Amino acid sequence: MDNRQIADRLDALASLLELADANPYTTRAYRRAAETIRGVELPIAKLVKSGRVRELRGIGPGIDARLRELVETGEIAELAELERELAPDLVGLGRYLGLGAKRSIELARALGIRTADEFRQAAAEGRLRTAPGIGPKTEARLLEALAREPEPRPRRALLLNRAWELVGAIAAALDGQTAGDARRWRDACEHLAVVAASADPRSVLARFAALPQIVAVIEQGDRRAVGVTVEGVPVELLAPEPERFGTALLRATGSPAYVEALEPLPDAPDEQALYRALKLAWCPPELREAPFRGTPPPLLEPEQIRGDLHCHTTWSDGRASVEEMGRAARDRGYDYLAICDHTPAVGAVRGLTPDDVRRQADEIAAANAELAPFRVLRGIECDIHPDGRLDLPDRVLAELDWVQASVHGGQRMPRQELTKRVEEALRNPYVRCLSHPKGRYINRRAENALDLERVFEVALEEGIALEVNGLPDRLDLSGEHVRDALRAGVQIVCSTDAHSVRGLGNMPFSVATARRGWATPERVVNTQPLEAILNRRRAPS
Numbered sequence: 001m002d003n004r005q006i007a008d009r010l011d012a013l014a015s016l017l018e019l020a021d022a023n024p025y026t027t028r029a030y031r032r033a034a035e036t037i038r039g040v041e042l043p044i045a046k047l048v049k050s051g052r053v054r055e056l057r058g059i060g061p062g063i064d065a066r067l068r069e070l071v072e073t074g075e076i077a078e079l080a081e082l083e084r085e086l087a088p089d090l091v092g093l094g095r096y097l098g099l100g101a102k103r104s105i106e107l108a109r110a111l112g113i114r115t116a117d118e119f120r121q122a123a124a125e126g127r128l129r130t131a132p133g134i135g136p137k138t139e140a141r142l143l144e145a146l147a148r149e150p151e152p153r154p155r156r157a158l159l160l161n162r163a164w165e166l167v168g169a170i171a172a173a174l175d176g177q178t179a180g181d182a183r184r185w186r187d188a189c190e191h192l193a194v195v196a197a198s199a200d201p202r203s204v205l206a207r208f209a210a211l212p213q214i215v216a217v218i219e220q221g222d223r224r225a226v227g228v229t230v231e232g233v234p235v236e237l238l239a240p241e242p243e244r245f246g247t248a249l250l251r252a253t254g255s256p257a258y259v260e261a262l263e264p265l266p267d268a269p270d271e272q273a274l275y276r277a278l279k280l281a282w283c284p285p286e287l288r289e290a291p292f293r294g295t296p297p298p299l300l301e302p303e304q305i306r307g308d309l310h311c312h313t314t315w316s317d318g319r320a321s322v323e324e325m326g327r328a329a330r331d332r333g334y335d336y337l338a339i340c341d342h343t344p345a346v347g348a349v350r351g352l353t354p355d356d357v358r359r360q361a362d363e364i365a366a367a368n369a370e371l372a373p374f375r376v377l378r379g380i381e382c383d384i385h386p387d388g389r390l391d392l393p394d395r396v397l398a399e400l401d402w403v404q405a406s407v408h409g410g411q412r413m414p415r416q417e418l419t420k421r422v423e424e425a426l427r428n429p430y431v432r433c434l435s436h437p438k439g440r441y442i443n444r445r446a447e448n449a450l451d452l453e454r455v456f457e458v459a460l461e462e463g464i465a466l467e468v469n470g471l472p473d474r475l476d477l478s479g480e481h482v483r484d485a486l487r488a489g490v491q492i493v494c495s496t497d498a499h500s501v502r503g504l505g506n507m508p509f510s511v512a513t514a515r516r517g518w519a520t521p522e523r524v525v526n527t528q529p530l531e532a533i534l535n536r537r538r539a540p541s
């Protein structure tokens with residue numbers, strides 16, 4: 001068994017535990033372990049056999065035992081049992097109908113059925129009401145939802161990284177292309193779609209239905225199908241004739257409002273040809289939200305990013321050392337990386353005291369001796385106290401190359417108070433950038449009440465940049481807010497807020513979010529060379 005196969009089994013276990021409504025920490029631990037294993041070059045099976053696998057990050061005794069079982073027997077008993085018990089396609093359909101995993105399984109047992117198809121059949125025969133707990137009202141609701149199946153409505157949007165991963169894998173397996181919300185890099189994706197041109201659509205549809213990601217096909221036409229994933233998320237597949245691929249791709253990419261304004265669309269084999277036929281310049285998918293027929297500006301490109309200005313190390317809650325992060329950033333082709341660990345007021349995790357900051361300076365100097373001419377910058381992610389004071393004294397901040405100011409606790413402050421708090425911090429002469437300004441977590445926490453218009457004014461006066469945080473559950477500023485910031489004349493920074501070497505790979509999410517806000521490279525601080533970054537240090541007045 002190679003590392004990829006082992007990681008796939010752990011991911012499968014995580015998915016099924018998720019379906020079984022297991023503790024989310026457990027499922028996350030399995031997913032993280034799978035991720036670690038995919039990134040390791042040594043054969044995991046060997047590490048397991050020699051008893052050294054726990055030296056890897058995130059692999060504790062529980063996961064060690066599962067890995068041992070998998071390597072020794074070729075299977076994980078619990079996984080096999082869950083696969084038998086859970087009938088993923090049935091649970092997937094249940095999710096889609098708004099039933100929890102346990103309820104789906106109870107229902108299936110009571111009805112003596114095992115698959116999604118048998119469930120549909122039982123419903124059609126009016127047998128649902130024979131199951132305990134299903135009254136006429138519930139039955140009517142389920143029947144109605146089943147009748148609506150061809151027009152699936154996802155319950156919860158997927159985060160961008162998960163959407164890319166899921167749709168990207170399906171597209172790759174079918175030699176197709178990612179379309180839908182992910183191709184527009186929407187911060188939360190609801191419409192998931194793949195377009196795969198084919199003269200033989202039946203074989204593409206058959207391959208789609210057989211994919212491990214698709215647990216049930218809920219609609220099938222000649223050149224179109226909708227499948228549901230294990231999370232109950234619908235994915236649309238389109239298999240147009242090759243000479244219509246461009247037209248199908250544009251339509252499936254959306255947004256609906258953008259597409260509608262271009263209709264009627266001629267048939268075209270690719271998007272370039274389609275835009276030419278419309279006598280329009282090709283439009284990057286990130287800009288296809290509101291109707292637009294103009295010529296797009298030269299947007300920021302990922303390769304124009306010269307360095308990452310926000311990341312963490314083992315000094316706070318990161319998983320890699322200063323040198324490991326620096327080396328990884330250099331390997332990505334960057335010229336610089338700012339280490340911005342937390343300060344003590346962050347609370348939940350370790351934060352750096354003034355003493356720590358100075359000790360970290362030695363480690364950064366040592367890393368720079370190794371990595372030159374690449375430059376590791378001395379930075380900090382400094383908490384903003386509720387009264388607007390910063391969590392480190394000015395004399396410490398004055399030593400640093402790059403200071404991010406961040407609100408962590410107290411996001412729910414009323415608008416005026418929060419805005420005053422942030423404004424106070426931005427007036428500090430050492431602060432360069434405001435991190436994740438709106439404090440949202442996609443699907444979990446709404447944006448805070450911060451008055452961005454006021455923040456833009458202060459940022460402009462003080463020469464402060466605003467961050468576009470690339471963590472997939474943050475993406476903060478959002479595309480819309482980037483656009484507002486740029487209109488106000490404020491500069492932005494594209495950062496990953498990486499907590500691991502792998503986390504540095506989230507830069508495309510930040511860049512795409514900036515592009516959705518129409519960012520051009522000269523408006524983005526970290527397209528500039530190192531000297532320009534260092535020159536942003538403001539002399540204390």
Ligand SMILES: [Zn+2]
Nearest residue numbers: 381406435436
């Ligand atoms: Zn933060």
Ligand SMILES: [Zn+2]
Nearest residue numbers: 310312381497
């Ligand atoms: Zn951070």
